[in-house]
Amino acid sequence: MTRPLLDVRDLRVTFHIRREGDLPWTPPRELHAVGGVDFSLAPGETLGVVGESGCGKSTLARALIGLVPAEGQAEWIDGKDLIGLSPRQMMKYRNDIQMVFQDPLASLNPRMTVGQIIAEPLTTHHPGLKRAR
Amino acid sequence: MKERVKAMMEKVGLLPNQINRYPHEFSGGQCQRIGIARALIVEPKLIICDEPVSALDVSIQAQVINLLIRLQRELGLALIFIAHDLSVVKHISDRVMVLYLGRVMEIASSDELYAAPQHPYTQALLSAVPVPDPAHDMAGSVVPLAGDLPSPLAPPSGCVFRTRCPRATERCAAEAPVLLGADHQTACHFPGPLTEAEIAFARRTEAA
Numbered sequence: 001m002t003r004p005l006l007d008v009r010d011l012r013v014t015f016h017i018r019r020e021g022d023l024p025w026t027p028p029r030e031l032h033a034v035g036g037v038d039f040s041l042a043p044g045e046t047l048g049v050v051g052e053s054g055c056g057k058s059t060l061a062r063a064l065i066g067l068v069p070a071e072g073q074a075e076w077i078d079g080k081d082l083i084g085l086s087p088r089q090m091m092k093y094r095n096d097i098q099m100v101f102q103d104p105l106a107s108l109n110p111r112m113t114v115g116q117i118i119a120e121p122l123t124t125h126h127p128g129l130k131r132a133r
Numbered sequence: 134m135k136e137r138v139k140a141m142m143e144k145v146g147l148l149p150n151q152i153n154r155y156p157h158e159f160s161g162g163q164c165q166r167i168g169i170a171r172a173l174i175v176e177p178k179l180i181i182c183d184e185p186v187s188a189l190d191v192s193i194q195a196q197v198i199n200l201l202i203r204l205q206r207e208l209g210l211a212l213i214f215i216a217h218d219l220s221v222v223k224h225i226s227d228r229v230m231v232l233y234l235g236r237v238m239e240i241a242s243s244d245e246l247y248a249a250p251q252h253p254y255t256q257a258l259l260s261a262v263p264v265p266d267p268a269h270d271m272a273g274s275v276v277p278l279a280g281d282l283p284s285p286l287a288p289p290s291g292c293v294f295r296t297r298c299p300r301a302t303e304r305c306a307a308e309a310p311v312l313l314g315a316d317h318q319t320a321c322h323f324p325g326p327l328t329e330a331e332i333a334f335a336r337r338t339e340a341a
Binding site for chain 2: 006013017029030031032034035036037038041042043044047049050051055058060061064077095098099100101102103107108109111112114115117118119122125
């Protein structure tokens with residue numbers, strides 16, 4: 001088998017929940033949104049993720065691109081573990097891993113033109129191109 | 134740069150002369166095309182689609198999905214496609230992973246999973262997919278699930294699905310099943326197709 005593009009081992013996302021009425025010294029409760037997920041993804045492959053609302057599908061996605069803190073391991077094809085990277089280190093991979101969201105209108109900035117919206121990631125990840133505009 | 138943006142707009146099925154328009158001037162399907170163009174412009178290796186078509190009309194869903202499939206083939210992209218609509222997932226995926234309360238229940242190639250689901254949860258989920266055939270007896274084929282999703286703050290011991298599983302035994306409460314198998318992996322102590330008796334039992338418990 002060829003080397004996987006992404007190899008995820010025991011990925012866990014835990015939220016610490018405080019409820020109304022909890023006293024300041026009550027320890028927050030732990031919510032395991034993703035409890036140990038393993039899978040690997042080959043280059044060019046499509047992996048479908050299904051399950052009812054609240055089963056952790058979106059949290060899993062957000063964990064992979066570093067939008068929520070996670071534990072475990074997610075090895076990218078170059079051997080780097082994406083979990084626990086600093087934002088600066090993650091920038092390099094943000095270019096290679098893109099996301100498409102559910103609500104199309106809400107995820108687009110209403111004050112930018114379509115051209116600006118589409119060009120924005122390019123100027124973020126490749127600042128050198130800005131001049132060539 | 135402008136040329137690159139225009140080329141990308143053309144690729145996702147938008148008119149390049151709309152480049153100076155604002156998002157509110159577009160329909161939902163067009164907005165999703167903008168989102169896809171924005172994701173593709175940096176030439177990524179992986180796109181994670183989080184319910185990309187759930188907010189769209191069914192007729193538009195097919196267009197956006199076919200666009201994603203076409204772009205994926207052209208550009209050799211990997212996709213992680215998240216959805217709760219099983220027929221959409223079947224159409225687009227090579228492999229499918231079924232999650233329940235943050236745990237993997239079953240993962241297999243899409244053909245295999247839909248033809249021969251092993252986990253009771255997958256079977257219940259698949260039985261709820263509408264079949265476009267008026268002669269099909271929907272009421273007779275659905276495996277009902279009793280109760281609601283348990284609170285993730287207090288997940289059941291052992292197998293997280295056991296509280297709603299028609300096949301659960303004491304072992305399921307004591308011991309969490311691990312994901313077993315080579316290509317078709319299932320996390321269940323007692324995998325295999327549900328029998329008539331078990332489906333009938335599930336229906337009685339659900340009615341009660």
